[in-house]
Amino acid sequence: MKILLTGGAGYIGSHTAVELLNAGFDVVIADDFSNSSPEVIRRIEKITGKAVSVYHVDVADEKALEGVFEDNSIDGVIHFAGFKAVGESVKIPLAYYRNNIGCTLTLLETMEKFGVNIIIFSSSATVYGTPKALPLAEDMTTGPCSNPYGSTKLFIEQIIMDAAAARKELTAVLLRYFNPVGAHQSGLVGEMPNGIPNNLMPFISQVAVGKLARLNVFGNDYPTKDGTGVRDYIHVVDLAKGHVAALNYGVKNPGVEVFNLGTGIGYSVLDIVNAFVKVNQIEIPYVITDRRAGDIAECYANAEKASRLMGWKAGLTLEDMCRDTWRWQKNNPNGYE
Ligand code: UD1
Secondary structure, eight states, X not given: OEEEEETTTSHHHHXXXXXXXHTTOEEEEEEOOSSSOTHHHHHHHHHHSOOOEEEEOOTTOHHHHHXXXXXXXXXXXXXXXSOOOHHHHHHSHHHHXXXXXXXXXXXXXXXXXXXXXXXXXXXXXXXXXXXXXXXXXXXXXXXXXXXXXXXXXXXHHHXXXXXXXXXXXXXXXXXXXXXXXXXXTTSSSOOOOSSSOOSHHHHXXXXXXXXXXXXXXXXXXXXXXXXXXXXXXXXXXXXXXXXXXXXXXXXXXOSEEEEEESOSXXXXXXXXXXXXXXXXXXOOOEXXXXXOTTOOSEEOBOOHHIIIIIOOOOOOOHHHHHHHHHHHHHHOTTTTO
């Protein structure tokens, strides 16, 4: 099967490309490289020993995207392309709606035109909004989201469900990621945030490598075991394998299905810092600061549905996440440059 990955050169897309190639799928990547590097393609090929077809296109550009479908007999799509910076989405919401929703519409229209009937969508646990209960299960209510980035994920889920209701041949698997961290064990691909990282693990690894002086721990007065925020961190390689499972599931089970991709385990900010220090034998200076606006105390998945229906379960540990993050950061202090 030949699978198109929109945004396939990004953090999660690149790891998914590796797992798809390892599982015997052919991979076509469409990426505008606005937040990724062409070097990632070489790395994917190095890890897998397989070739990837790459198109430097904006997925919202209908003519360019049609060219990709004309050149390749695409059997299914995994849709990662989109802007993803929470803070930026608050400042330029219209650009987020235009880009994330626009490229999804173009993609769905092009898929219909070319008779491509399966889409896996890169959604987020952020669609649950403030958790009403924990752990979060797929049948719990969604929204409202605390930022436009999250709203684009929620709206795109709805758009895909509406498209699938109207066109019965369309199968969709919506994957709600919890907090992806870590990097491929080879140390060749990983996450490279633009500028100062917003997310915890990239921030810690940049402190470790000496690019940042210390970590700010955003609040230690939450109603959690040590007062710091609790999240469900999932190794990006487990997450990538979740996409392979979702594709195999979708091929056999037409219709629309939603899955959480998490471990079901919540770790606090200090759990992460302590594990990173212990596993990598490196100091992470930190200070406790005020809470970050919009943050919630706790968020973790009920991961049972993905295990029951897709036979997928996260297998890597917090130690693996910390070790692999550090290997990637240490070997590539300036990312793919
Ligand atoms: C954030 C986004 C979420 C997005 C996800 C992608 C917000 C409010 N939410 O989730 O929409 O889907 O990233 O991975 O931005 N922390 C610190 N110091 C830091 C950074 C983070 O203490 O420098 C703490 C946070 O307060 C939180 C935890 O670490 O308790 C995780 O934060 P982060 O990695 O930013 O992820 P989320 O906020 O869960």
